[in-house]
Amino acid sequence: MKLIHLSLVGLSFLVTSCALDDFHNKNAASTKGSLKTVQVRTTAYTHSEPGHRRYGRSNAVGTQLAASGCNSAAADWSRFPLGTKFKILGQKQLYVIDDYGSALVGKNTIDLYMPSRAMMNHWGSRDVTIELVELGSYENSLKILRPRCRASYIRRMASILQSKI
Numbered sequence: 033m034k035l036i037h038l039s040l041v042g043l044s045f046l047v048t049s050c051a052l053d054d055f056h057n058k059n060a061a062s063t064k065g066s067l068k069t070v071q072v073r074t075t076a077y078t079h080s081e082p083g084h085r086r087y088g089r090s091n092a093v094g095t096q097l098a099a100s101g102c103n104s105a106a107a108d109w110s111r112f113p114l115g116t117k118f119k120i121l122g123q124k125q126l127y128v129i130d131d132y133g134s135a136l137v138g139k140n141t142i143d144l145y146m147p148s149r150a151m152m153n154h155w156g157s158r159d160v161t162i163e164l165v166e167l168g169s170y171e172n173s174l175k176i177l178r179p180r181c182r183a184s185y186i187r188r189m190a191s192i193l194q195s196k197i
Contacts, residue, residue, distance in 0.1 A: 068164045069121065073141045076155035077106065077133070078148060091131040093176060097145045098128075104145035106131035108138060110192035114176065115168030118142075121161040129168055134185040170196050 079089045079097060089097050093114070097104040102117070105127040112118075116129040133143055142162070146152040174193040181187045 069161050070164060071140075071159065071161055073139070073157060073159050074120070074155070075141060075143050075157050076146045076152040077143045078146050078152045080149060091145075093130055095130065097131070099145060099147040101126075103127045104130050106133045106136060106143040106145070107141070108132065108136045108189060109168075109173040109177065110137075110170075110189045110196070111140065112142065113168035113170045113193070114173040115166070117165040117168075118162040119165060121163055126165065132189070134183070137185040137188055 091097050091104055092106075103125055105118075107116070107129050109129070109132050112129050114129055118127050118129075119125065120127075127142075127144065129142070131143075131145070135141075136143060144155060146155060170193050174190060174197065177186050177190045177193065181190055
């Protein structure tokens with residue numbers, strides 16, 4: 033019985049990993065209307081925390097971080113490219129990846145923008161399932177990152193993006 037249970041657990045990991053690989057395949061961007069779900073860790077950030085103060089309310093593309101309508105989120109752009117839209121299962125809120133952070137590179141983590149420290153602290157860190165509504169653009173992500181490659185974490189994202197294009 034334990035062997036069957038372990039086999040089923042292993043099979044579920046394999047299926048999930050293949051689905052994520054398929055989503056990240058550059059051809060998957062053309063499968064509009066086909067929603068995928070992915071397990072991720074989420075954290076929260078705000079414009080007033082020490083690591084973000086120098087950017088103020090600006091995101092990586094120079095527009096304002098949004099906390100209404102389509103909320104801002106940060107991620108490793110080589111995993112979830114700029115413009116990727118998603119919802120957390122069980123919630124109505126739509127998020128868009130418009131920011132990145134050094135602590136997110138190489139991780140299956142999405143950082144959700146919150147307009148206040150209280151909301152950020154309330155969210156904390158949660159493992160959630162997200163529904164990928166629309167895949168962003170690897171090309172646009174790379175276009176923004178190329179001139180910023182002085183930092184090693186940005187070079188890492190750019191290198192992976194280059195291999196996907």
